[in-house]
Amino acid sequence: MRKHRDGVYDVLVVGAGVAGLYAIHTARQTQLNVVCLEAGDGVGGTWYYNRYPGCRCDVESIDYSYSFDEELQREWRWSERYATQPEILSYLNHVAQRFDLLPHIRFGERVEQARFDEHRSAWIVQASSGREYRARNIIFATGSLSTPNIPAIPGAEHFTGDVYRTAQWPDSTPSFAGKRVAVIGTGSSGIQAIPVVAREAKSLTVFQRTANYSVPAFNRTLTNDDYERIVREYPERRRTSRMSGGGSPHQAHPHNATDVTAEERRAAFEATWRTGGVLFSKTFPDQNIDHTANKYAREFFEEKIRDIVRDPRTRDDLIPSDHPIGAKRICTDSGYYETFNRDNVTLVNLRHEPIEAITARGILTSAAQYEFDVIIYATGFDALTGTLQRIDIQGAAGMRLGDVWRNGPLTYLGMQIPGFPNMFIVNGPGSPAVLANMILTSEQQVSWIIDLIAHCSVIGVQQAEPRRDAAEKWTEHVTELANGTLLPLANSWYVGANIPGKPRTFMLYCGGLGTYTTICDDVKAAGYEGLVMT
Ligand code: N01
Numbered sequence: 001m002r003k004h005r006d007g008v009y010d011v012l013v014v015g016a017g018v019a020g021l022y023a024i025h026t027a028r029q030t031q032l033n034v035v036c037l038e039a040g041d042g043v044g045g046t047w048y049y050n051r052y053p054g055c056r057c058d059v060e061s062i063d064y065s066y067s068f069d070e071e072l073q074r075e076w077r078w079s080e081r082y083a084t085q086p087e088i089l090s091y092l093n094h095v096a097q098r099f100d101l102l103p104h105i106r107f108g109e110r111v112e113q114a115r116f117d118e119h120r121s122a123w124i125v126q127a128s129s130g131r132e133y134r135a136r137n138i139i140f141a142t143g144s145l146s147t148p149n150i151p152a153i154p155g156a157e158h159f160t161g162d163v164y165r166t167a168q169w170p171d172s173t174p175s176f177a178g179k180r181v182a183v184i185g186t187g188s189s190g191i192q193a194i195p196v197v198a199r200e201a202k203s204l205t206v207f208q209r210t211a212n213y214s215v216p217a218f219n220r221t222l223t224n225d226d227y228e229r230i231v232r233e234y235p236e237r238r239r240t241s242r243m244s245g246g247g248s249p250h251q252a253h254p255h256n257a258t259d260v261t262a263e264e265r266r267a268a269f270e271a272t273w274r275t276g277g278v279l280f281s282k283t284f285p286d287q288n289i290d291h292t293a294n295k296y297a298r299e300f301f302e303e304k305i306r307d308i309v310r311d312p313r314t315r316d317d318l319i320p321s322d323h324p325i326g327a328k329r330i331c332t333d334s335g336y337y338e339t340f341n342r343d344n345v346t347l348v349n350l351r352h353e354p355i356e357a358i359t360a361r362g363i364l365t366s367a368a369q370y371e372f373d374v375i376i377y378a379t380g381f382d383a384l385t386g387t388l389q390r391i392d393i394q395g396a397a398g399m400r401l402g403d404v405w406r407n408g409p410l411t412y413l414g415m416q417i418p419g420f421p422n423m424f425i426v427n428g429p430g431s432p433a434v435l436a437n438m439i440l441t442s443e444q445q446v447s448w449i450i451d452l453i454a455h456c457s458v459i460g461v462q463q464a465e466p467r468r469d470a471a472e473k474w475t476e477h478v479t480e481l482a483n484g485t486l487l488p489l490a491n492s493w494y495v496g497a498n499i500p501g502k503p504r505t506f507m508l509y510c511g512g513l514g515t516y517t518t519i520c521d522d523v524k525a526a527g528y529e530g531l532v533m534t
Helices: 018-029 070-075 085-098 188-200 224-243 262-275 277-282 291-308 312-318 438-459 468-483 513-525
Strands: 009-014 034-038 105-107 111-117 122-127 132-140 162-165 180-184 203-208 214-216 331-333 345-349 355-358 362-365 369-371 374-377 392-394 423-425 464-466 531-533
Touching: 009 018, 009 438, 018 034, 018 085, 018 438, 034 132, 070 224, 132 438, 180 188, 180 362, 188 203, 188 331, 188 374, 214 277, 224 438, 224 513, 262 277, 262 291, 277 291, 277 331, 291 312, 312 345, 438 513, 464 468
Parallel strands: 009 034, 009 132, 034 105, 111 392, 132 423, 162 374, 180 203, 180 374, 203 345, 214 331
Antiparallel strands: 111 122, 122 132, 355 362, 362 369, 464 531
16 A cells, blocks of 8 residues: 555545545545555445444435445445345445455554644554554544443442443344343443344343334335336436435425424324334424424324333333434334333333342342343443543643543544544534435535545645634534524434533434435535634
């Protein structure tokens, strides 16, 4: 691989997931020399680590796929409407091979420190192997959800059975046959794993702290006819998706929920319910803004769940009462609520009986001692900032990222931070990230970043970083937009509420992918307004 004469890469990418792979490809296409450091032993990021049973994407496979190469788009055949983790991982491996990205990736190489050398205008990176890398630019493609949250439950280390974490699942799937299994956590991961584990285990006990909203996926296989139509519609589908709020072609109802009749409302909710999953949150334009509109959506949801779950107490426990629907990402399930009608499944409501400790034989709540052979933690992530804050990142004058972000993340366009020249984040705080289709957000942000790097190289700029006032203005804008919605009202990972001590701030840009793209394009067209280039 070609390096600069002085051993400094043009671009060092951290992470070989969806964004990292595209960053390698784009850098190469732009004649930049690039190296990627990946902590895991394979490509895929999220899809490499989250191998738990039932793991799927909640965005349709034909949308959750790269759009940058028409042949790839035409030739790759997704087998189901919502792809499984193994199928997505094999797709990402295919992409890495097809575009010859593997020679650029150093596997098993975790970045421990990244320090900016102002005199050389280069990042000096220390990796877990002890090797040092130097690069003019560093792109953290480390994912929004890549550092698992491991709750500090007293006595957890004393449990003598098997312990699994959905976010760090072993390569070979363990058998739960004949076993008494506990799952802690009912977010998207738990909700996907629970129905599958329940079918195999002798018994399954689900420990739920906060009831969540989940909508069935209505998953199905994709036929040849589907594919003929998809290939025909792809150009328009992609165009609409890129300019949409969520990065998929689905549009909300033309009127607000509060402006239509009860019959029209019901028909619209029924239609998006049948479309499946997280899309239910996009039924009406005012659903995530207006309490009354949100209440209508909650009532519709509640009715559906009451029709499914037979046991009255379990039914009551499963219905959320403490946050608006959609203020946490709506989960997408296959048979989640039906699972609680099985004789071998029990729900424990931790609001009534909190966990006090984990013991050698199981879980002790304030009401009972439960015995298990297996405990599965589906307890989420230190999202958006957690991974970056665990790396010793030092910008100009030794400024540490951990200090700059102590009271919450500060970014310009979610991609750059003042005081950290030539450093970029993909799908970080201040960007749409998980509020949209992350393959399209990755393509959009990586393209913008690589264009800027190429521009600097052409015009002889050594260092580019945002002005502090520009970053402050952007971050205030991100907060203001969120405050105009119901999104900050849940104790979600969007606001850092799942991590004790994390500053509470709504971290994502919720103005939609299309608007965000236009803003980024305008900044570029205005000669990278808001940046200081030296
Ligand atoms: O994590 P979560 P996740 N004691 O944070 C509970 C994406 N994703 O991995 O709500 C007891 O949502 C916690 O309870 P509470 C998607 O963006 C997508 O499931 O904090 N319980 C909660 O129930 C998603 O939003 C897909 O009260 C504890 C659960 O653990 C994001 O990843 C699939 C606890 C964590 O839920 C995160 O989802 C999977 C404790 N001490 C993930 N600590 C798809 O594409 C935490 N909990 C479908």
